[in-house]
Structures are given as C-alpha cells and as structure tokens.
Amino acid sequence: MDYSTLISPALGILVGVLMGLTGAGGGILSVPLLVFFLDLPITEAAPIALCAVALASSIGAILGLKNKILRYKAAGFMAIFGLALSPIGLWLAPKIPNAPLQVLFSLILLYVAIRLLRQARNEIKGVPEEHRKPPPCLMNPAIGKLQWTMPCARALMLAGSLAGFLSGLLGVGGGFIIVPALKRYTDLPVKSIVATSLGVLAIITGGGAIFSAASGSLNIMVAAPFALAALGGLLMGQLLGKKISGSYTQLIFSIFTLVIAIGLLIKGVLLFNT
Numbered sequence: 001m002d003y004s005t006l007i008s009p010a011l012g013i014l015v016g017v018l019m020g021l022t023g024a025g026g027g028i029l030s031v032p033l034l035v036f037f038l039d040l041p042i043t044e045a046a047p048i049a050l051c052a053v054a055l056a057s058s059i060g061a062i063l064g065l066k067n068k069i070l071r072y073k074a075a076g077f078m079a080i081f082g083l084a085l086s087p088i089g090l091w092l093a094p095k096i097p098n099a100p101l102q103v104l105f106s107l108i109l110l111y112v113a114i115r116l117l118r119q120a121r122n123e124i125k126g127v128p129e130e131h132r133k134p135p136p137c138l139m140n141p142a143i144g145k146l147q148w149t150m151p152c153a154r155a156l157m158l159a160g161s162l163a164g165f166l167s168g169l170l171g172v173g174g175g176f177i178i179v180p181a182l183k184r185y186t187d188l189p190v191k192s193i194v195a196t197s198l199g200v201l202a203i204i205t206g207g208g209a210i211f212s213a214a215s216g217s218l219n220i221m222v223a224a225p226f227a228l229a230a231l232g233g234l235l236m237g238q239l240l241g242k243k244i245s246g247s248y249t250q251l252i253f254s255i256f257t258l259v260i261a262i263g264l265l266i267k268g269v270l271l272f273n274t
Contacts, residue, residue, distance in 0.1 A: 007037055007038060008034075008038065008048075008222045008223075008225050008226040009225040009226065009228075009229035010229070011030075011033045011034065011037055011038075011226060011229075012052060012225065012226040012227065012228065012229025012230040012232075012233060013229045013230070013232060013233035014033065014233065015029060015030050015033065015052060015226075015230045015233060016052075016056060016229065016230035016231060016232060016235075016236065016237060017234070017236050017237040017240065018233075018237065018253060018256075019053075019056055019230070019233070019234050019237060020233065020234040020235065020237015020238040020240065021237045021240060021249050021253065028112060028172045028175070028176055028257070029257065029260060030045075030048070030049035030052055030053065030171065030172075031045045031046055031049045031170060031171045031172065032105070032106075032261075032263075032264050033260075034048060034049065034226075035102070035264065036260075036263070036267075038222070041098045042093070042098060042101045042102055042105060042170065042171065043093050043094050043098070043101070043217070044217070044219060045171060046090075046093060046168075046169075046170060046171025046212075047090075047171065047208070047213075047217050047218040047219075047223065048171070048218070048219060048223040048226055048227075049171040049172070050167065050171050050205045050208045050209040050212060051205075051218070051223040051224075051227040052223075052226055052227040052230035052231075053172075053201060053205045053230075054201075054202060054205035054206040054208075054209045054227075055227045055228070055230065055231050056227075056231050056234045057175075057198045057199075057201040057205060058198075058202040058206065059231065059234070060194075060195070060198035060202075060234075061075075061199040061201075061202045063195075064192075064195025064196070064198060064199065065195075065199070067195070069189075069191050069192045069195045070192070070195040070196055070198075070199050071145070071188065071192060071195075071196045071199075072196075072199060073145075073146070074146055074182075074186075074196055075199030075200045076199075076203070077153070077156055077157070078156050078157070078159060078160030078163070078178065078200045079160060079164075079199070079203035079204055080160070081157050081160040081161040081164060082160040082161065082163050082164025082174065082200060082203070082204035083164060083203065083204060083207045084164065085161045085162075085164035085165040085168070086164040086165065086167050086168035086204055086208045087168060087208075087211055088165060088168060089164070089165045089166065089167060089168025089169030089170070090168035090169070090208060090211055090212060090215070090217075092169055093168065093169050094217075098271060099268055099269075099271035099272045100268075101170070102264060102267065102268030102271060103268035103269065104170070105170050105172075105264065105268075106261050106262075106265035106268055107261075107265070108166075108170070108172075109257060109260065109264060110258070110261040110262070110265070112176045112261075113254050113255075113257035113258035113261050114254075114258070115180075116250055116253065116254035117251070117255065119250065120247050120248075120250040120251035121251070123247040123250075124247045124248070124251065134187075135184065135185045135186055135187055136149060136151035136152040136154075136155055136185055137149075137152035137155065137156065137185050137187070137188075138152075138186075139186075139188065146186065146188075152185065152186075155181070155185040156181070156185065159178060159181035159182075159185070160200060160204075162177055163177045163178050163200065163201075163204060164204050167204050167205055167208055168208050168211075174200070174201060174204060175197050175198075175201055178196075178197040178200050178201065179193060179194065179197045182197060
C-alpha cells in the first residue's frame, strides 16, 4: 500500500477535529499539512483539501439549514461569484512556480494566525469590541431575513469572489474570508454566520473539487480517505468543543497555525534556493 494512503486518514482526522473545534477556518490547515507530511506541491495538495472541506462543510450546512439558521439566499449569492472565480484560481495555480505559491500561502496563513491570536487574547482578557457603524446588511426583525440593498449586495459579492478565487488558487475553503466578512457587513448572530459560511464553502469547494476531478488534477487515492477521515474528525471535534472554552480553543489553534505558517514560509523560501 502506498505511504500516502496510510498517512492521509491520520491527517484528515486532525483537520476534521480542528474544523469541529474552530469552525470552517480549521480547513485552512489542510494544504500545509499535506505539503509537510506528504511532500506534495500546493497544486496537488489543493484539490485534495477542497474535497475534505467540501464534504465537511456540506454536512454542517445541511444541519444549519435544518435548524433554520442558514441564510440560504446570502449563501447562494456569495457562492455564485465564488464559483465564477474558483476555476480561474484553479487554472492559474499550475502556472505559478511552487515556491512563490507556497510563500503566498504562508503569508496568508500568518495573517489569519495573528488575527485569530489577537481576537482570542482580547476575549480572554475581556476587552470589549470596538464600536462600529451599522453594517450594510441588516436583518429585518419582522421576517427574520436580511434586507437587500446595493451596498449589501456589493459587499457580499466581493467577499464571495475573493473566497472563490483563493479557494481555487490555494485549496483553502475561504472560511477565513467569509466569516469575518459576514461579521463586518451583516448583523447576523454568530451561529447564523457560521452556518451561512458553511453553506457558501460547501458550494464553492464542491464545485472546485468537481472541476479538479474533471481536469484530472485530483489524486482520488489520497483525497477519498483524507476527506472521509476529516468528516469523522469533524464530529469528534464538535463533541470536544462542548467541553472546551471557545476562547482558549481559538488561542491554541492560532498558535498552532502560526507555527505551521512560519514552517511553511521557511520551506517556501528554501525552495527558491534549490
């Protein structure tokens, strides 16, 4: 049996547990882990990561829809633009050398880690959030749905487009873009934001995974056990999450992400010299 078919389920479980503990953002570590432990270039690791995120986020989105906390119109609107940009990212990725692509990914990972670390520290210390002006997308309390305006549609369109492009280019789900965007541009409660983000990710990453499989760039022998194990890990992570404080979970995750980002950056820089 190929080594990758043995190690990929273990990595999938780890990614799934992190997704279950931290939400959709945990999927951003899929690609770095595949790069480190399976020594795959990002262009091969990205489609595999997309499969795992697509499967896990689909289950989360279905549960959100069942619990009536997923804003499906907003999710569908963002996903349309994400799907339009995702193939462009998938097309562009093989044309960029692995070293600069890896450095780009590590820098994005560093940004996410530092932001999460700052948020976790503020929550643990009890620092209140800064006052902000009303977002462009407001809930109508009479019907419990978003009121659509041009500024609202423009903000969601841009967030969905960027998430889709990076999803195709780097194999990240895009939750690290969608969740902050929904927090900034809407007044949705946190549970609804997470569920809506999962709905967007399920469509974008699902489309990206299908596109990768159709173009022959998906290694199904690694992707299948990785994705199934990630789903199992997701359920385990959700159970663990009920017993661990969210702030401390985010703190641990952000430190872990920071370490991975620095390691990936060093590896990417070294690739320039080989």
